[in-house]
Amino acid sequence: MTSAIKIENLTKYYGKFKALSSLNLEVDTNTIYAFIGPNGAGKTTTIRTLLGMLNPTEGTVSVLGQHPTQKNTGMFNKIGYLPGELSMYDKLTGNELLKFFGNLKKITDWKYVNELVERLNCEPTKKIKTLSKGNKQKFGLVLAFMHKPELLILDEPTSGLDPFLQQTTIELVQESKNTGATVFLSSHIFSEIDKVAETVGFIKEGELIVEEELEVLKSNAVKTIEIEFKDAPPATLFDSMGNVQKVEAENNSIKLNVTGSLDSVIKEISNYEVLNIISEEPSLEDLFMNYYESK
Amino acid sequence: MLSRILTKAIYDQKRSLIYWNLGTVLLVFLVMTMYPAVQEAGEGFNDLMDALPEEMKALFYGGSSDVGISTPAGWLNIEVYGLMLPFILIIYGIINAVNSIAGEESNGTLELLVTTPISRVQIAIEKFLAILLGMIVISSLYTLTVILFKNSFEMNSLQSSVIISAGFEVFTLAIGYTAISFAIGAITGNKGLTLGLSFLITIVSYLWNGFHKFLPDVLESTNNLSLFKYYSSIDTSNTSIDITELLVVSGLSLIVVSISIAIFKNRDLTT
Numbered sequence: 001m002t003s004a005i006k007i008e009n010l011t012k013y014y015g016k017f018k019a020l021s022s023l024n025l026e027v028d029t030n031t032i033y034a035f036i037g038p039n040g041a042g043k044t045t046t047i048r049t050l051l052g053m054l055n056p057t058e059g060t061v062s063v064l065g066q067h068p069t070q071k072n073t074g075m076f077n078k079i080g081y082l083p084g085e086l087s088m089y090d091k092l093t094g095n096e097l098l099k100f101f102g103n104l105k106k107i108t109d110w111k112y113v114n115e116l117v118e119r120l121n122c123e124p125t126k127k128i129k130t131l132s133k134g135n136k137q138k139f140g141l142v143l144a145f146m147h148k149p150e151l152l153i154l155d156e157p158t159s160g161l162d163p164f165l166q167q168t169t170i171e172l173v174q175e176s177k178n179t180g181a182t183v184f185l186s187s188h189i190f191s192e193i194d195k196v197a198e199t200v201g202f203i204k205e206g207e208l209i210v211e212e213e214l215e216v217l218k219s220n221a222v223k224t225i226e227i228e229f230k231d232a233p234p235a236t237l238f239d240s241m242g243n244v245q246k247v248e249a250e251n252n253s254i255k256l257n258v259t260g261s262l263d264s265v266i267k268e269i270s271n272y273e274v275l276n277i278i279s280e281e282p283s284l285e286d287l288f289m290n291y292y293e294s295k
Numbered sequence: 296m297l298s299r300i301l302t303k304a305i306y307d308q309k310r311s312l313i314y315w316n317l318g319t320v321l322l323v324f325l326v327m328t329m330y331p332a333v334q335e336a337g338e339g340f341n342d343l344m345d346a347l348p349e350e351m352k353a354l355f356y357g358g359s360s361d362v363g364i365s366t367p368a369g370w371l372n373i374e375v376y377g378l379m380l381p382f383i384l385i386i387y388g389i390i391n392a393v394n395s396i397a398g399e400e401s402n403g404t405l406e407l408l409v410t411t412p413i414s415r416v417q418i419a420i421e422k423f424l425a426i427l428l429g430m431i432v433i434s435s436l437y438t439l440t441v442i443l444f445k446n447s448f449e450m451n452s453l454q455s456s457v458i459i460s461a462g463f464e465v466f467t468l469a470i471g472y473t474a475i476s477f478a479i480g481a482i483t484g485n486k487g488l489t490l491g492l493s494f495l496i497t498i499v500s501y502l503w504n505g506f507h508k509f510l511p512d513v514l515e516s517t518n519n520l521s522l523f524k525y526y527s528s529i530d531t532s533n534t535s536i537d538i539t540e541l542l543v544v545s546g547l548s549l550i551v552v553s554i555s556i557a558i559f560k561n562r563d564l565t566t
Contacts, residue, residue: 053409053563055561070415075412076411076412083403086403087407089404091307105411143407
């Protein structure tokens with residue numbers, strides 16, 4: 001599988017402040033990659049370097065097989081970008097804004113643009129300055145998707161949107177992926193990342209602390225299960241299992257933290273009469289917080 | 296209309312350009328209407344102006360030898376061409392230069408623009424051209440106003456070629472300061488800094504040119520650095536456009552703008 005984005009040893013200084021430190025990151029073509037980190041971790045610096053707005057202090061960046069420099073501006077026709085802090089021309093109407101950027105991007109399929117406008121429930125006849133944050137965000141999304149890019153770089157795409165439009169945005173991301181696009185997504189909303197992301201990268205203080213497929217990350221994570229037995233099991237029941245930690249035992253119920261596969265636990269309890277098992281899937285937020293606090 | 300950066304930049308100037316043109320034309324026209332009365336008062340006004348020190352005359356008359364206030368050229372110089380028109384055009388140029396790159400960068404709108412297939416060089420060139428076009432329109436309209444109404448207000452002796460030449464002088468001067476402002480914006484990307492520095496440079500170089508003779512001998516020739524030194528307003532001895540001056544100032548402006556665009560092309564954006 002080829003890479004849509006490849007970052008090697010990227011370091012970025014702002015004066016004496018080190019914003020990124022030897023960052024290595026690779027996004028496979030036709031995948032959805034979620035880039036997660038708190039404010040100030042280096043997400044926006046990474047994104048702006050990918051788009052050629054910032055020059056690396058050290059290291060290299062390759063996007064769709066090219067370096068994002070002014071020699072390769074043609075590559076931007078293959079990239080759809082939604083900034084985290086969206087600023088648009090306030091004096092233009094939505095229609096004028098789309099026309100302007102559509103012309104710069106040499107759009108030919110205006111039917112698709114109109115379809116996006118309808119799906120996102122935009123108000124194209126109003127001036128941008130009269131729109132709310134959420135309504136401006138809709139136009140930002142149309143600008144990112146309008147030219148059917150090969151690579152979408154979306155920084156907080158659902159910011160300010162109502163739940164219905166958040167769902168529409170997730171659908172658009174998924175549809176783009178289905179038609180062959182790669183999506184690089186930065187968001188604070190873990191539930192939406194959980195729905196679409198295939199790979200996640202956690203960034204902390206300019207360094208990538210984890211990069212893994214979401215499913216693998218979840219399967220290797222600590223899961224909490226609560227087992228209710230008909231009769232109280234022996235107190236030493238799980239003591240010999242290395243991947244199990246007893247959290248609490250009350251009456252006939254035991255709460256466990258299990259790392260990795262549940263197979264050994266299931267086999268062990270099969271010798272007893274079990275009334276109920278409640279398993280809590282770790283949320284992406286839990287995973288993030290665990291990694292973030294442990295590093 | 297909004298098919299490219301140039302047309303969008305002109306579209307952005309549309310409303311302000313109308314007001315600047317209306318204001319400038321109205322100012323020039325009103326000054327012209329007063330001339331018959333000034334001419335009648337004649338010598339009294341001339342004596343008043345003659346009493347001023349040479350340096351002050353240079354500030355008011357814009358370097359022209361036509362300093363008699365009761366002559367058409369002298370009257371237009373002291374009222375509009377000496378100070379008002381150059382500053383009107385320079386301010387128009389600076390405001391638009393500040394808003395072009397530095398303004399868009401400070402507002403954050405440049406972020407979406409530079410992630411289209413249009414290069415930063417093309418963005419900068421088209422934005423600068425749009426400012427020049429606006430300045431050409433303003434210069435042309437007030438020049439046309441003087442030519443059209445000069446005979447109505449007893450300024451028949453003023454040749455049209457002299458007025459056109461003065462129009463070019465103002466335009467050339469304004470190009471220089473607009474280019475400096477545009478360059479500061481392209482290099483720094485900071486709107487406030489660009490605005491402040493642009494006006495500081497313009498005002499200091501204007502005053503420096505007027506008062507350099509009061510400075511120690513060592514510093515006296517420093518007024519060569521002021522573009523105002525090369526500016527002459529309506530001068531009846533100038534019946535043709537000073538092509539050399541136009542080319543020198545335009546050439547220097549082009550160099551300043553080109554260097555700044557080369558820096559803008561490769562620098563980190565500040566948004």
